[in-house]
Amino acid sequence: MSEDAKPRASDEELVQRFRNSKNRPRSSQTLGFDLLAINQDEQWVEIAFTATDDMLNPTGRVQGGFLCAMLDEALSIAGQVASGMTHIMSTLEQKTSFLAAAKPGRLVARGRVTRLGRTVVFLEGEIRDSDGKVCATATATALPVEYKRNKPA
Amino acid sequence: MSEDAKPRASDEELVQRFRNSKNRPRSSQTLGFDLLAINQDEQWVEIAFTATDDMLNPTGRVQGGFLCAMLDEALSIAGQVASGMTHIMSTLEQKTSFLAAAKPGRLVARGRVTRLGRTVVFLEGEIRDSDGKVCATATATALPVEYKRNKPA
Numbered sequence: 001m002s003e004d005a006k007p008r009a010s011d012e013e014l015v016q017r018f019r020n021s022k023n024r025p026r027s028s029q030t031l032g033f034d035l036l037a038i039n040q041d042e043q044w045v046e047i048a049f050t051a052t053d054d055m056l057n058p059t060g061r062v063q064g065g066f067l068c069a070m071l072d073e074a075l076s077i078a079g080q081v082a083s084g085m086t087h088i089m090s091t092l093e094q095k096t097s098f099l100a101a102a103k104p105g106r107l108v109a110r111g112r113v114t115r116l117g118r119t120v121v122f123l124e125g126e127i128r129d130s131d132g133k134v135c136a137t138a139t140a141t142a143l144p145v146e147y148k149r150n151k152p153a
Numbered sequence: 154m155s156e157d158a159k160p161r162a163s164d165e166e167l168v169q170r171f172r173n174s175k176n177r178p179r180s181s182q183t184l185g186f187d188l189l190a191i192n193q194d195e196q197w198v199e200i201a202f203t204a205t206d207d208m209l210n211p212t213g214r215v216q217g218g219f220l221c222a223m224l225d226e227a228l229s230i231a232g233q234v235a236s237g238m239t240h241i242m243s244t245l246e247q248k249t250s251f252l253a254a255a256k257p258g259r260l261v262a263r264g265r266v267t268r269l270g271r272t273v274v275f276l277e278g279e280i281r282d283s284d285g286k287v288c289a290t291a292t293a294t295a296l297p298v299e300y301k302r303n304k305p306a
Contacts, residue, residue: 027216030207054183063180064244065222072218091217095248 011038014081031070035077036108043082043113047074049127051104061101064136067127068096071138074111075123079142082113082121087144089121094140102127102135119143164191167234184223188230189261196235196266200227202280204257214254217289220280221249224291227264228276232295235266235274240297242274247293255280255288272296 009017018035032050039045047070055066072091079089107127114122121144126137162170171188185203192198200223208219225244232242260280267275274297279290 023211025211025216026207026209027219031218054179056179058176058178058241063178063222063225064247065184065218065225066180068221068225068247068249069216069218072216072221088211091251093248093250094217094221095246096221097246098244 008040008084011040014038014040014085018077027069028073031066031073032106033073038081040081043078043116044110044125045074045078045081046108046110047077048106048108049073051102051107053104056104059101061103062107062135064096064098067098067102067107067136068094068138070107070109070127071096071111071125071136072140074109074125074127075138075140076111076142078111078113078125079116079121079123079144080147082116083144086147088147089123089142090145092141092143094138096136096138098136100129100133100135102129106130107135114139117144161193161237164193167191167193167238171230180222181226184219184226185259186226191234193234196231196269197263198227198231198234199261199263200230201259201261202226204255204260206257209257212254214256215260215288217249217251220251220255220260220289221247221291223260223262224249224264224278224280224289225293227262227278227280228291228293229264229295231264231266231278232269232274232276232297233300235269236297239300241300242276242295243298245294245296247291249289249291251289253282253286253288255282259283260288267292270297 034048076089109127111125187201229242262280264278
């Protein structure tokens with residue numbers, strides 16, 4: 001979906017664009033969104049989140065839905081970046097597998113593009129705790145929606 | 154999983170037990186958990202949640218992960234109730250379909266038991282906005298875990 005005519009922003013420029021954004025969505029703020037790395041060639045992004053005490057289930061671990069929310073952000077942004085920053089992802093469905101309990105604190109998610117189609121995008125990723133243990137994996141199907149207000153790099 | 158030897162609490166008694174609980178999980182508090190109804194014979198529960206501005210994505214709608222979190226609570230409690238309040242549900246995986254955008258405010262989820270096995274429980278449900286429109290549906294697979302501290306009714 002990217003137009004080859006205009007020069008592509010570098011990975012680092014895109015990271016800074018996300019980090020310096022003044023319009024960070026409320027959901028991202030709530031989840032402690034912190035974009036760490038982007039690799040446009042390999043179509044992945046890496047984002048840190050912070051699981052707070054407000055997200056804990058009765059066993060003191062992160063309620064799975066909040067891991068879904070973090071993964072949704074990582075997968076969606078992987079698709080947005082892979083589109084050349086011309087489209088946002090409207091998630092149609094997400095399947096999340098809860099491999100291990102996550103303690104509150106810093107969690108790092110990686111989102112990847114499985115297939116970038118014109119009308120449908122397939123995404124996948126996982127989220128790890130500070131020991132590198134995978135707590136949850138996800139796959140998602142999304143609809144790319146043109147982002148009219150996007151400014152070219 | 155319930156033991157027929159002891160008398161079962163009525164649906165209304167169970168609703169009150171949830172509503173009066175002093176140990177409400179933090180995740181439930183964050184999601185504005187408000188248990189509305191339980192039907193033990195039909196194995197479903199109905200729970201209202203409140204989507205706050207803190208859960209909104211860039212389009213001003215509820216980020217899908219928070220709908221996953223609400224559905225996770227509704228499905229898990231449907232399983233817990235169906236077990237005779239002897240087991241909590243450890244969700245292994247959840248697939249959520251996002252049928253329509255959800256605005257902030259009150260949302261009502263219904264969780265149902267598809268199959269209550271001894272080692273695996275299959276769950277399903279949906280979440281509706283104040284107009285009754287289904288915003289998301291979910292299916293989940295869960296592991297029933299005996300709740301040692303459970304007090305019989």
